[in-house]
Amino acid sequence: MGKPNKLYTFKNVKNVDFRTVWASGVFGGVTAKGQLNMNFFLDTLELPKSVQHEIIGNDLAPHPVPASPSEPSSVREVQFGLLLDLEVAKTVVTWMQQHINEFEEKFGDISKQKV
Numbered sequence: 001m002g003k004p005n006k007l008y009t010f011k012n013v014k015n016v017d018f019r020t021v022w023a024s025g026v027f028g029g030v031t032a033k034g035q036l037n038m039n040f041f042l043d044t045l046e047l048p049k050s051v052q053h054e055i056i057g058n059d060l061a062p063h064p065v066p067a068s069p070s071e072p073s074s075v076r077e078v079q080f081g082l083l084l085d086l087e088v089a090k091t092v093v094t095w096m097q098q099h100i101n102e103f104e105e106k107f108g109d110i111s112k113q114k115v
Contacts, residue, residue: 021079028081036089038082046073 023040031037051064084092104110 023079024076030086031083034086036084036086038084039078040080040082041076041078044075044077046075 021040022042024043026038026040028037028039048067051067053064054061100110
């Protein structure tokens with residue numbers, strides 16, 4: 001039996017700014033310096049500028065007074081940007097594909113999953 005390889009340990013710590021965010025999508029591309037630029041965004045409905053509640057005695061009514069109808073609109077809020085060297089981007093693609101494959105082996109084709 002051969003001598004086992006030496007091991008090197010990385011300890012994982014979360015930065016104080018660490019956060020988990022939901023993304024509806026991403027846009028970007030390759031920069032002039034050969035880095036993959038990804039900007040993750042979240043699509044939401046536009047918040048009303050204000051709401052009004054009727055005052056009944058000394059209390060506010062539990063539900064707002066209906067506002068005059070307006071055209072519904074969405075907001076695309078860019079959450080954060082990420083720059084990766086293309087070599088690292090390839091390892092991320094491989095890592096993501098492995099996890100997608102594992103999910104589909106257990107639960108079936110993602111494109112057929114109900115949202």
